[in-house]
Amino acid sequence: MSTEPRTDAATRVVVSYPADLSDWGRRQVDRSSFRAFLRRTRETAQEGDVWEEFVGVGCCGNTLDVPLRVERVEGGSTVDADTAFDFEVREACGIEGSWRVQSAGGPSTANEPPGSD
Template sequence: MTNRAHSETQEAATRVVVSYPQDLSDWGRFQLEKPSFRAFLRKTRDAARAGDTWEEFVGVGCCGNTLDVPLRVERIEGGDRIGDETEIEYEVREACGVDGSWRVQSEGGPKRA
């Protein structure tokens, strides 16, 4: 994962629309919606371009394997730089086989490292 993208302008985006897959669990969606996760995105990304994909760790709670979610930048309003005031908004896109929900933490969950 590349944490910092190269910024082409000095102007901060007013809004960045990011999509997540439809098959992301309710718990995963809850994690993305937290103000702390939006703040994390603003701190770890300098810039965004439509079509960028960010593999982001969402976690699984108190136990289990990690859950990485592919977030895709759909639109940017204003400049391409992400600043402290940039609004992060989410949309849902087509499913992509994300192994989420309680099964990540169970014996029946995904068997990949």
């Protein structure tokens, strides 16, 4: 087995998330375990790729899926165990999360007639 580095391996991938991602969501994305998850679940990365990623379940049981966009790839396109992931912020995209599940416009009350609560 060769000990030389793979020439097709990405050394660094810069991924952006929307500016309207909550502080909680940003903390989830910034965790080393999330970076490890990306290394395990992504085989390749190309500039412009968009990955809808589940980042956790908030305190209300509402899931948070975040559109991550690959901004830059250094080295090759293959993601491996040594690929570093860095994050930056891009324009807002109307992402919803956190307390929506408990709000009046949330999924449990959206189809109920007014005054049924």
